[in-house]
Amino acid sequence: MCNIKIFVTHIPNKEDEIINNSLMINVVAGAEYQTKPLSDSFIPDNTGDNISKKNKAYCELTTQYWAWKNIKADYYGFCHYRRFLSLTNKKYTSNDPSGRGQIYIKVLNDTTAHMYQLDNDRSMKAYIEKFDCILPCKQNLSTLPTPIGKQQNVYKHFEGHNRLFMNGEDLQILLDIISEKFPQYFSIANEFLNQSFFWGYNCFILKKEYFFELCDFEFSVLKELENRIDMSNYNQQMARMPGFMGEILSCIYFYKLIKEKPNLRLSEVQLLYFENTSKYTQINPIKTNNIPIVFNIDNIPPFLFLVTIKSLLSNIYKAEQYDIIILHWNISSNFIKLFDEQFYDYTNIRVSYINLCSIYDTLKERHLYPADSRILLPWILSEYNSVACFNWNILFNQNIKNLNTISLNDQLIIGCKDILMIGMANDVSDKYEKFLVDDLKIEDKNNLLDYRAFIMNLSQIRQTMQPLKMLNQLNNIGQNKKLSISEELNIIFQKKMFLECYELLYYYTEDINEIRVIKQAPLNLYNKYNANENKAFLISYNPSCLGSLNGSKINIAYWNIARTLDVYHLLLEHFSFVLCSSGIQPLKHRSLSNKARGCLRCIRDHGFLYTVKYGIKKIIALN
Template sequence: MALTAQQPARIKLFVSAHKPSQIPDGASIVPIQVGCANAPTLFDDMLHDDEGENISDLNPMYCELTAQYWAWKNADADYYGFCHYRRYFDFTDTQHQQNDYGEIIDEYIDEKTIAEYGLNDAAIARAVDGWDVITSPMNDTRLFGGFGDLKEHWEADAHLRLKDLRHMYDVLCARYPDYREDADAVLNGHTACFCNMFIMRREIFFDYCAWLFPLLDEFVQGWDHSRADVQTLRTPGHLSERLLNIYLTHRQRTGAGWKVKQLQCVHFEHPEPVGSLEPLDRNPRTVVPVIFAADNNYVPMLTTTIYSMLSNANPERFYDVIVLERDISDENKQTITDFLGEFDNATVRFHDVTHAVAGYELTTNNAHISVETYYRFIIQDALPFYSKILYLDSDLVVNGDVAELYDTPLGEHAIGAVRDIDFLGNLNMKDGIRAEYVAKQLGMKNPYDYFQAGVLVMNLDRMRDIHTVPEWLEIASQPGFIYNDQDILNMECEGEVTYLPYEWDVMHNCAGRVHGVFDFAPAEVFKAYMKSRQDPKIVHYAGFDKPWKNPWCDFGPLYWAYARKTPFSLQMMALLSGTEAPKSPEHHERAIREDSPIRKYADKVVPIGSKRREFLKVAARKLQGKK
């Protein structure tokens, strides 16, 4: 009997997690850390499965079932539900597009997706009210790998043993002979709900747990797992998925008459918390914040640039080095911080900007310019505690103390930068192409004020006044720019620039451009540039001719004087020889569960895009009652 509006159901949806995660907020959403008995760190914002009556120490075998057991023994609710830190039910009435494996794929758990999938108390209550059991969608194993039944599906996993499934079958039939018919129907069938995601009324949940856990305990007692690998050790967790289907099949066959429905499953690819940087606990007058942007492939160059900068830093100042990134590996981060730890007047921090740039089509028109170049647009939000920062590209070396550069007074101006001699040289070309581009695309009143954006002193307060981060990124998403973010900064900040001495951004002689392009610039500009080459404070290897590709390039020996001292020098030498870094095996989160073999086999048997695959997808939708 459904509870009335005056008696709202007490729903507890337990979200199992073993790592810090972004969890939707709500009274009915209960995050619980699993495996706490063996965990090195306990999360303050979650329940812990090792408190009260528990089986937390069995988590390596029982997986998320330790949360289920904890809820059974310690929690009080009218409905008990279970999902994972990256997988949730879609509690709305909207049919969302799903992939070939029956999951809705999205990126982040944020306000937008919480609303889109009803991950709030009101939507959860509406979806649950009046139902006895809710599960994830029924999937057909014939469609996701060509498995004739669930036994073939089990056997296909290299870590699962068919004898263990038979052992569980024997335990079940011995304890509950009347379940044999249902076990045969499920295991010889080809449909099942996976992921151990469900919501049950209290009476049903308690009955299910009292039936399930003694079965698993008896299985484990007679199971030789002394030499099992990590994945095989999770066999009881895998078995519980099959047992859930057997339990529901039996109870419905024997007259339970439960109202059962399936809800779509949402798989979030980035469930980790959106981190934020904090100000340093230091006198801000002594701090020089220096911001970089790089990806994992650019780590050797990034490290060289930072090392050169800190090697010439003022020991009386403190340098807050912040790297904006999306994919730098933990190993590389550790190597960088360990190596640069010799500088006690600096700290190196990393900030993941994946969430900030999501949803924008950020592309570049030059092969030697990566999308990381756009990260400077988000600095104003990523570092709300700074009013002024120094931004440096990662394809340069520093020969002076950047504290002097940072101290440049900007007044009310938004930017401090050096005029771009390459661009100015092109402006004076007889073909008029660059001049026409400036007039039509950039609309600059004085194109000879165009600056180079690889070295910037930024007045963040003024940048915030000019545009919000979404506005900057929206402009950056527009096509037609030659130099991408640099063009945009020049277009939007014209008249807002303090021009710096040329020695702070000395562009090297890429492909002979000094006497083929640079010397077309206005005479005074060219003279200032040539003078700056004699004593450069920053050498910028802008363009395609990089010293890690061509050690004979202009200022190449200077670059390698720093690069050879870094822990990544051998990697850079390998690049010189034309040896590319080996590609890491691509990691795919499995659709049915994280260690399911379905995707691996499905892509071989029914390739993506094939007619057979499309036919089976239609059949799957019909099976699930969808159009």
């Protein structure tokens, strides 16, 4: 039986998904620069005979050198952590925005690896054994741009990247070395460089004899190239010149091999490119008497969430443990650090972060587009039994411990009714009611969940529902419609919710249209809503109301918290823009006396210079 090894190159200190395939060996290229502990799933390239220290110049070629010198196999293959050869007979339509013919896939995980048969080592092995040489499909470099426009051949294409990938004369030095050290390659090298096709990215599979022949040629030339070219003044990108030259040298070898061996068993296959390869880490619950809390901070400036964090921290017991999970979409590490700083003095709180991008990208590969990630929480948090789900625009009115008094029983969802959505369903115009009943198949227009805060019985949902079935249901109902978060939750969980927990949430708004709609709700619900204003566990606010100057209880509570934050200036700038764009009490509609009072208040709270700058910004915005 053939011994096939496919070496998958990984970057030091970067945690990426790996594919479960017995043929694949995950190697950290440049392991000399690895500072984090290396898991058993990876092999470093700095053992035995190696050039790991040269990784910053040689790139993935340090893996190739290590495999050549240290590993025995019948076939040697090479891929990257995000680029893989498609070793099947199936052909995919290229969607490569760069025009290089790759197959772009949003995310790498078990699902997408299986979709593209990358986890099928048996069929992969059978495919490889049919050939002596497997290469990615050729790229036509004459169709690809360079900084000086499209170029007609390989030589001109790389010359067109002068001072980006290499200096212009570096390529000629490469040819001089080939002429001197490997004259049998010289005419082939010139012929290859004067045509336009190229096998890129150092991804290939070769039988042992051809692989050793390639490495002897390639690394001998590169070693001499290092001796002849002074790279001390090259920038970070140009310092990778040996890696780029390695690509050219391997292509020269492939070109020679194909031309001189007409009976060579050759296959050119598509190259799969995965955009998001970050490893998803399963979160396990901690021991606590308090229900875990999940915040969703989707599509907002992250600094707005800091007020919610501060409000939360003022309503906990330091003697008890808390488990907090933050769902986000690629927020920067700087903001995560800023969030973590708020919890430094709270050793009783564990904060975890889940980036939803990889999860959603997987669903998009299957043409499933839920609006709300919380629908999938039972499976995202597969080790949890229940969680409290909150939007980002929440203020805490009571201690979190009071959440534990809410009994789940066998209900899938515990929450309160969405008075705004119910008001819309009972409006004079019955258009929205018809949409709910006829299009969304919602049977009770007066029993609609408020998505801003609710408790999910995750274990019960996992027992009674299937995620793909849920998503397909949404996909079928939502065809040609963009469903809201609230609509999706109510479609999936109708008849499986207990929505009489009025004390959980009060929704605060100053928007004239929303106030009018709320009054359209049934009177008994409207009365319960009003009675709940001062005793609700949570207050959810319409963010636009925080830019107004009416001195409401919510405004005062919000800004009292905001003043304690280092990002206070960002909050002021944000809500001054909201004020100007929303039409809520803009300055040009206020009386002179009101303007004066507002000015004096601003001077009192923020100082004279800040008030002048703020006033100038307001005038510019209004004009």
